[in-house]
Amino acid sequence: MTNIDRRAFIRGAAGIAALGVSAGFPALVLGAARRVVVVGGGVGGATAAKYLRKLDDTISVTLIERKPSYTSCFMSNEVLSGERTLQSLTFGYDGLRRHGIEVVQDTAVGIDPLQKIVQTAGGGKFQYDACVVSPGIGFKWEAIGGYTEEVAATTVPHAWNAGPQTELLRRQIEAMPEGGRVIISAPPNPFKCPPGPYERASQIAMYCKHHKPRAKIIILDPKDAFSKQGLYLEGWRKLYGYGTDNSMIEWISAAGGGKIEEIDPETLTVQAEIEEFQGDVVNIIPPQKAGAIAFAADLVEGDWCPVDKRTFESTRHKGIYVLGDASSAAKMPKSAYAANSQAKVCAAAIVNRFRGLEPGDPTFVNTCYSVVGEDFGISVAAVYGLNSHTNTIEPIPNSGGVSPANASAEIRKREVSYAHSWFKNVISDMLE
Ligand SMILES: Cc1cc2nc3c(=O)[nH]c(=O)nc-3n(C[C@H](O)[C@H](O)[C@H](O)COP(=O)(O)OP(=O)(O)OC[C@H]3O[C@@H](n4cnc5c(N)ncnc54)[C@H](O)[C@@H]3O)c2cc1C
Structure with missing residues (x-):
């Protein structure tokens, strides 16, 4: 040429x-x-x-x-x-x-x-x-009366996109009086990180156990069940007295009136379906969309x-x-x-x-760790395949599961270290 x-x-x-x-x-x-x-x-x-x-x-x-x-x-x-x-x-x-x-x-x-x-x-x-x-994700701002982007940025953080609101929520928890009350409003399905609101309650309880042992964390939920529920409840019972009069964490399901309708950001009062709740710190995780x-x-x-x-x-x-x-x-x-x-x-x-x-024919994987308290980790894992007839992704039978119930202290502790090493691995896999 x-x-x-x-x-x-x-x-x-x-x-x-x-x-x-x-x-x-x-x-x-x-x-x-x-x-x-x-x-x-x-x-x-x-x-x-x-x-x-x-x-x-x-x-x-x-x-x-x-x-x-x-x-x-x-x-x-x-x-x-x-x-x-x-x-x-x-x-x-x-x-x-x-x-x-x-x-x-x-x-x-x-x-x-x-x-x-x-x-x-x-x-x-x-x-x-x-x-x-x-x-x-984006948020459905119209879903909860009184909850706006401005309210979230200044007084009632959602902290569901890590950033300044996460730090605001942390400062609010630190400033809360002993015996204070944190209200977390969980979103309806589907939403980013299904176990996340419950891990959040656990992490706040982990802090309060040492610094504000009479604090209460109330989760208001528009659902009647949540991810890894059995394992969370086991952890909450062991670590935070769940199920007793002195429980640090209380979970109010949809059936118990946990769906919220409105918030007054001035008084930090949340109107749920049956009752009104007033908090010292309120964390609303709104319904979500793309x-x-x-x-x-x-x-x-x-x-x-x-x-x-x-x-x-x-x-x-x-x-x-x-x-x-x-x-x-x-x-x-x-x-x-x-x-x-x-x-x-x-x-x-x-x-x-x-x-x-x-x-090709794809397979997918997911593992989700949650740290419920000191030396107390739990997880759920699954491998998924494609059902090409229905165009759905489905777990491959017997490919995963949740961590064992009533596992030894050794296993729970190991799952915390797995959680932290998973974090390093996924960050490295996406950004390095
Ligand atoms: C409290 C909490 C705990 C979690 N814990 C876990 C966990 O333990 N394990 C786990 O697997 N998952 C966890 N998740 C969920 C996980 O963070 C998300 O599922 C994951 O980040 C989704 O990835 P993505 O790419 O869809 O969105 P993201 O990671 O949110 O990334 C979206 C990116 O797009 C950018 N963006 C958006 N719009 C535009 C635009 N128009 N132009 C340019 N850029 C744009 C954003 O700035 C952002 O960087 C957790 C979530 C929360 C909130």
Whole structure:
């Protein structure tokens, strides 16, 4: 080939590449870099970005994340007991840059599925061959009378996105008088981290046991059951006197009138279905839905984003993949481990698509640890497979379970160390 011929070929190839997959030429033949734009640098987005590059380093990956660093929600309940600082949960994106990922600090405000462009608040336009969206959750602010974003930021934190509200809640608990009362309002299903509100109550109790032993923590719940309930109750009985008159923790289920309707942030009074509760500290975890960009990009049906469970490609718009909390991935929970697992399946499916191959049959994994008190950890684990007839993700029978009931002190202690090593591993897997 002469130089001119070669230049003309390269120009032509670039032109065809710009048309995307529809040209029908495998990227390898043309040497064209496929472009993936990832929205959201949390667990799902960061893991997908990293694994795309690990699977095929000819793919150009741009990650759009609104914050300069990631603060993990997982383990953030330990900030409330004073076991950790928020700083210990905060990580930068240099590890991803070292994988050759372009990290852009901006907020995605729209996605054009026909032109295949992501638009940002900063005026950026990012062309993609595939787009991965993992924006996490948003809140249904209209659901509880008197509860607004401003109230949450100043007096009644939800602290359900780790950050300043987590520290505000910690300060409020520290400032609470001895014998004070903490009210936690748990959200209805589905929501981010099903065992989280109960771990939160446990972590606050762990602090109060030493510093305010007459304190009470009341969980108001719009549900009649919760994740790992048997194990939590066992831990609460052993550690916090649950079931006695002096119990530090009280759980009020839906049947007991636990669903809340309204809050008066001035008096910290919560109106539940049957009774009114007044707290010294109130923590409302509101009902949830997919993050805002999922709505702006027309990816939702109801509150969450429907996806093809084999690939996590949106069933509403081809070429856009939705991961993690924002997706409808029943029966997987909305957890970090689930998002991490889905991201790897999705990255492999995108690479296969670029190579003209069919996606494989996925399996997924989730383990969720909770630290109920000092040296008292519990967990739930499952391996999931795809039921392609129903397009649902289902636990593989006998693949998991919960930690044993009435386990030895040794096992409970070991589960705390497993929880902490799981945290280090998942952060390393997504960001390093
Ligand atoms: C108290 C608590 C404890 C938890 N404990 C555990 C645990 O022990 N184990 C576990 O597995 N899970 C746990 N979780 C759940 C876990 O944090 C989430 O399930 C997980 O983070 C979901 O990952 P994601 O990628 O969907 O969303 P996230 O990790 O929330 O990431 C979303 C990212 O997208 C960014 N973003 C959103 N919109 C835009 C936009 N328009 N443009 C650019 N960026 C955007 C956000 O800034 C954020 O960085 C816990 C959660 C809480 C609240």
